[in-house]
Ligand SMILES: Nc1ncnc2c1ncn2[C@@H]1O[C@H](COP(=O)(O)OP(=O)(O)O)[C@@H](O)[C@H]1O
């Protein structure tokens with residue numbers, strides 16, 4: 290596997306994935322995401338979106354094609370917050386830096402900064418069982434932020450929280466994208482979430498997953514939450530929605 | 539740069555209490571603790587227990603009063619059997635409670651017999667349990683690391699579990715004599731299985747996504763075991779320990795019946811009193827042995843709360 294090229298944070302080249310049981314999950318996916326880009330993939334469930342992220346992260350080897358990515362400090366935010374229940378918020382946030390062997394004083398500084406960044410100050414000593422779904426997700430985000438990853442992979446991270454919390458988290462993610470300057474590859478079911486945060490929205494077809502449509506999102510950052518009610522936003526969402534419906538057949 | 543939404547608006551039910559702004563309240567996850575929250579006056583009967591309106595004092599009364607009532611009723615029944623059903627000549631079969639107390643516990647010679655037997659059995663049970671824990675943790679850990687070891691070892695564990703102790707009494711006696719060592723061996727055999735099964739189940743209980751997280755960030759086997767699998771296993775380990783601790787106490791007493799040399803344990807005392815028709819002492823020894831079981835069970839429950847109570851919601855266990 291080659292390391293990252295100058296501009297692209299991740300590059301998929303003709304990815305195909307056929308599982309041992311014969312399920313063809315992905316076919317000929319070619320995609321490149323540069324730093325400063327936030328790309329969202331929407332697609333029907335079971336079309337291979339998670340598989341693509343697992344391939345990007347190296348958890349899975351594609352049966353066809355190649356990925357170029359720097360995996361040293363990869364940010365991967367899972368569908369569930371995947372917090373360790375026996376660790377406090379701060380201890381959870383320090384987990385990855387711990388695994389990467391960063392010494393404790395630097396860990397502390399990194400976690401403090403990340404806690405502040407996601408607005409969890411004051412909750413450092415809480416255990417996950419006393420956090421709401423939204424706060425668990427913030428903890429998960431903060432944990433990934435401590436590594437300052439050049440590339441963030443998000444696998445439907447806000448699917449389990451309610452609408453209002455989701456919009457907050459979208460707003461925050463979009464701000465983080467701008468302030469931290471990472472490249473983002475985001476998976477979601479929600480079209481409004483996709484359009485609100487991304488520089489580009491891709492539509493994936495039903496299995497085997499292929500990228501069938503691409504929409505540039507022209508709005509500048511930081512985006513105002515009320516942008517969701519602008520006619521341009523509604524129009525773009527409508528087009529994505531139409532493409533998504535087409536992709537089901 | 540700091541994020542806009544105040545954490546307050548999302549706490550749901552942390553001990554910060556009710557969020558100030560009404561708009562941003564998140565629906566609490568089902569099963570989150572309801573402490574510190576105003577309770578609705580009426581809840582349907584099928585609502586989860588913790589959500590029902592209940593004052594602390596009333597709750598305490600509700601946990602303490604029913605067993606006290608039942609205990610009182612049982613003692614009453616005991617008196618009824620002793621004085622109502624049994625004639626004078628056969629009363630040695632079931633001495634009344636106050637006589638058991640007087641003769642069995644308050645007589646100084648009997649009391650010292652009872653206490654030294656209790657101490658001896660406690661030692662046997664705890665040593666056996668300790669060794670079973672060491673063996674159990676070791677085997678479960680190895681089994682968790684390689685499926686093939688699990689496949690190889692498991693049938694033998696089940697076999698060991700299925701052997702009636704009675705069947706291997708002669709063998710144990712052959713190999714380890716008829717004293718304390720053999721009693722400890724009985725405790726080990728009897729309490730090993732729940733420890734292995736529960737520990738293994740616990741070690742394998744961490745979700746796939748957690749393992750993915752550790753894989754992604756280059757954790758090695760040992761780190762994964764230490765920081766993920768072992769802590770994840772603790773609730774199951776404690777569940778197993780409570781079962782095994784009780785079994786080990788039983789093992790110590792049963793072991794006494796077969797391997798009675800050396801310091802007398804409760805089992806030997808039971809035997810001696812039964813042979814001599816010492817009704818009061820016999821009942822006192824029975825009470826003592828169950829008290830030992832209860833204390834051991836309780837101590838492990840207390841340890842569990844102490845070690846994992848902070849983060850583990852035992853209602854889900
Ligand atoms: N390890 C596997 N073996 C066989 N089939 C799999 C495996 N992982 C996923 N699949 C199948 O591949 C397809 C794509 O899965 P996934 O990427 O999880 O979809 P989604 O787009 O919902 O994230 C699904 O049909 C799923 O059943």
Ligand SMILES: [Mg+2]
Nearest residue numbers: 338339340444
């Ligand atoms: Mg998925």
